[in-house]
Amino acid sequence: MKIKKVMEGARDGEIRCLACFTRFRPKRGVDRAACPSCGVQWRISWPYPKTARLQGPVWETYPKPGEPIAKK
Amino acid sequence: MALDRKIAYINLSTGEIRKGDIPLEWRKKFIGGRGLDAYLLYTNNPPGIDAFDPENRVLISAGIVVGALASASARTHIMSKSPLTNFLGSANMGGWFAPEMRWAGFDHLVISGKAEKPVYLWIHNGEIEIRDAKNIWGENIYDTQTILRQELNDNEIQTLCIGPAGENLVRFANVMTGRKNAGGRTGMGAVLGSKNLKAVVCRGTMDIKIKYPEEALKYNEELINQIISSKVSQTMQRWGTMFIYGTTNSTGLVRTRNFQLNQLVGGSDIECENLDKVSIGLDGCFGCQVHCRHRYVIKDGPYAGTYAQGPEYTSQGAFGAEVGCNNMNTILVGNHLVNSYGLDTLETGSMMAWAMELYEKGILTDRDTDGLRLEWGDDEAVLELIKKIATREGIGDILADGPLRAAKKIGKGSETYLVHVKGMSNLHSDERPTPSLALGIATASRGSDHLRSRPAIDLYNLPVQVLEKVYRQPDGYDGPLTSGYTKYEGKPRIVLWQELCYMAVDCTGMCKYHTVFLSPNHPNFPEFAKMIYYNTGLEFTPKEIWDIANRCYTIERLFNIREGLTRKDDWLVDRYFDEPTKRGLPVAYNKKMDRKKFKAMIDEYYSLHKWDNDGVPTPELLKDLDIADLYPEESRQERKGK
Numbered sequence: 001m002k003i004k005k006v007m008e009g010a011r012d013g014e015i016r017c018l019a020c021f022t023r024f025r026p027k028r029g030v031d032r033a034a035c036p037s038c039g040v041q042w043r044i045s046w047p048y049p050k051t052a053r054l055q056g057p058v059w060e061t062y063p064k065p066g067e068p069i070a071k072k
Numbered sequence: 073m074a075l076d077r078k079i080a081y082i083n084l085s086t087g088e089i090r091k092g093d094i095p096l097e098w099r100k101k102f103i104g105g106r107g108l109d110a111y112l113l114y115t116n117n118p119p120g121i122d123a124f125d126p127e128n129r130v131l132i133s134a135g136i137v138v139g140a141l142a143s144a145s146a147r148t149h150i151m152s153k154s155p156l157t158n159f160l161g162s163a164n165m166g167g168w169f170a171p172e173m174r175w176a177g178f179d180h181l182v183i184s185g186k187a188e189k190p191v192y193l194w195i196h197n198g199e200i201e202i203r204d205a206k207n208i209w210g211e212n213i214y215d216t217q218t219i220l221r222q223e224l225n226d227n228e229i230q231t232l233c234i235g236p237a238g239e240n241l242v243r244f245a246n247v248m249t250g251r252k253n254a255g256g257r258t259g260m261g262a263v264l265g266s267k268n269l270k271a272v273v274c275r276g277t278m279d280i281k282i283k284y285p286e287e288a289l290k291y292n293e294e295l296i297n298q299i300i301s302s303k304v305s306q307t308m309q310r311w312g313t314m315f316i317y318g319t320t321n322s323t324g325l326v327r328t329r330n331f332q333l334n335q336l337v338g339g340s341d342i343e344c345e346n347l348d349k350v351s352i353g354l355d356g357c358f359g360c361q362v363h364c365r366h367r368y369v370i371k372d373g374p375y376a377g378t379y380a381q382g383p384e385y386t387s388q389g390a391f392g393a394e395v396g397c398n399n400m401n402t403i404l405v406g407n408h409l410v411n412s413y414g415l416d417t418l419e420t421g422s423m424m425a426w427a428m429e430l431y432e433k434g435i436l437t438d439r440d441t442d443g444l445r446l447e448w449g450d451d452e453a454v455l456e457l458i459k460k461i462a463t464r465e466g467i468g469d470i471l472a473d474g475p476l477r478a479a480k481k482i483g484k485g486s487e488t489y490l491v492h493v494k495g496m497s498n499l500h501s502d503e504r505p506t507p508s509l510a511l512g513i514a515t516a517s518r519g520s521d522h523l524r525s526r527p528a529i530d531l532y533n534l535p536v537q538v539l540e541k542v543y544r545q546p547d548g549y550d551g552p553l554t555s556g557y558t559k560y561e562g563k564p565r566i567v568l569w570q571e572l573c574y575m576a577v578d579c580t581g582m583c584k585y586h587t588v589f590l591s592p593n594h595p596n597f598p599e600f601a602k603m604i605y606y607n608t609g610l611e612f613t614p615k616e617i618w619d620i621a622n623r624c625y626t627i628e629r630l631f632n633i634r635e636g637l638t639r640k641d642d643w644l645v646d647r648y649f650d651e652p653t654k655r656g657l658p659v660a661y662n663k664k665m666d667r668k669k670f671k672a673m674i675d676e677y678y679s680l681h682k683w684d685n686d687g688v689p690t691p692e693l694l695k696d697l698d699i700a701d702l703y704p705e706e707s708r709q710e711r712k713g714k
Contacts (some may be wrong), residue, residue, distance in 0.1 A: 048306055
């Protein structure tokens with residue numbers, strides 16, 4: 001039985017910004033990235049080399065309650 | 073043949089054990105697992121009895137492809153009347169027990185009565201014995217299984233058992249198999265405890281004949297590829313279900329400090345990535361390639377050196393956000409303790425969070441808690457309270473009775489701060505910004521619940537085209553579907569679809585993470601049809617499986633209706649409508665549920681189900697599903713009279 005171990009496809013390494021839902025691809029291996037669309041900053045982890053995961057926000061820069069997010 | 077496993081009726085009061093074939097007609101109408109359990113409970117249980125009455129049946133079952141050539145076909149189901157809610161009790165767990173039960177010759181156990189003294193069932197290659205359990209009564213989950221392996225001199229046995237919490241009739245005691253697999257919800261462990269039934273032990277070497285083995289093997293390969301090539305599965309392979317917290321807490325969808333906040337700000341210590349510091353690898357259930365269950369050794373504190381498994385997303389809430397703790401060690405120890413005592417982690421965490429809010433508001437004082445200071449984020453108080461609940465000591469004795477009974481005992485307006493549906497506490501998710509998820513917990517057949525109908529993929533804001541591909545089949549639904557999880561429109565359909573999908577997968581005995589739960593690309597009705605066919609030879613179209621799931625879900629609804637459920641039970645506590653969220657991203661901030669819109673959602677949900685305005689399945693629906701005899705006109709009229 002041959003099992004595909006690694007996801008292959010156009011969305012390798014992509015994450016989705018939880019603030020504006022834009023998909024973007026952080027540079028492979030980075031631990032932080034800002035959404036190119038709205039600027040919200042995220043911490044990134046990598047369960048596998050090609051698979052990015054949004055670990056959590058960068059709390060220091062997280063939008064304050066009620067603060068709007070600038071969507072480009 | 074593929075369908076030769078038996079059903080056994082076991083009366084613990086008399087010791088009578090009756091075995092029989094499972095009629096093919098039942099397979100065609102209910103498939104197996106949870107679906108057939110629903111029919112058996114409805115037709116065997118006397119209406120209106122107390123959950124601790126010996127006549128209350130307990131059903132233990134394996135789905136139709138469990139232990140066969142189907143991925144993650146490992147699930148055990150247990151069903152009874154719930155001592156927590158007085159409605160349907162039902163729980164589902166992974167591990168290795170259900171395959172072993174099938175290899176020992178049985179698909180369904182129907183247990184009634186009450187043993188005079190503690191007993192366990194020993195099931196092996198077609199035989200069932202009722203045995204003395206005095207030397208394991210009082211033992212925790214882990215030790216119970218170890219002692220039974222020694223007593224039976226067989227390391228290959230699989231055990232389903234209760235811990236001290238079940239023996240003490242904690243109304244949210246669970247049943248466990250292995251070190252971590254929990255049938256957690258609705259207090260099934262307490263029902264076993266009320267029957268003096270400590271454990272069910274299985275060992276079998278009876279082959280399951282696959283109808284079309286080559287095709288089944290090939291198709292299973294396809295399924296496995298479909299499942300583990302998704303990003304969700306790959307992430308679960310690293311960190312289990314705890315990965316979900318990254319999305320929900322980041323957005324502001326996590327119930328925090330009971331229900332006062334919707335985000336644990338700075339709660340980074342309990343993120344799944346920190347499991348890497350303690351994990352010694354991952355383990356899996358029978359037939360599963362995902363392996364989402366961490367094995368770990370506790371590093372710090374009085375439990376240092378203890379080996380345990382898990383934790384899951386639910387425990388991140390129970391011993392993290394809900395009680396205001398940001399400490400991975402507390403999650404790991406709390407997870408170990410509830411598993412050891414045999415407590416539902418979710419209900420335990422929710423009851424503790426509620427008690428902490430009562431303490432903060434002065435409704436509970438040090439006099440009530442024997443000096444235990446129930447302050448947010450106090451790790452030691454949380455762990456101490458788990459023990460008090462399991463052993464029914466002091467304030468723990470009150471909390472052990474579950475939300476509604478505890479609130480009645482405490483009084484002083486304490487019920488205002490409960491977060492429950494039908495007397496069962498909510499997951500640590502905060503559904504105020506997500507109407508579809510809110511509808512799911514309000515209407516789920518076993519009380520507030522995220523595993524009976526949650527359209528989790530709604531949180532991904534998927535394009536409508538993707539939603540259409542999933543949610544329009546297999547019955548050709550042509551109503552509205554909407555992208556955007558804060559919307560109310562088009563959501564009742566996706567809740568209903570998930571209900572039937574989860575029912576179908578529970579009939580097969582496969583894992584929910586192998587269907588459309590966290591990924592829209594995972595198997596559902598068409599795949600279930602093929603898998604059942606190759607394994608058993610039973611032919612169903614995807615639409616026929618949909619109809620069977622609908623039949624089984626309708627019987628669960630009828631059970632609740634017969635036990636007194638009304639429309640008002642399909643509702644959320646006032647806090648959902650009156651208290652807006654205070655944290656989170658703009659999409660989740662300052663959100664509360666709209667009563668009028670939510671009522672309209674319920675109306676549409678009932679209508680889609682073909683239930684009447686009070687939530688009772690209509691005669692036309694029952695006739696269509698060929699179960700009109702289960703709820704005759706006299707029952708309908710009697711209910712109206714009340």
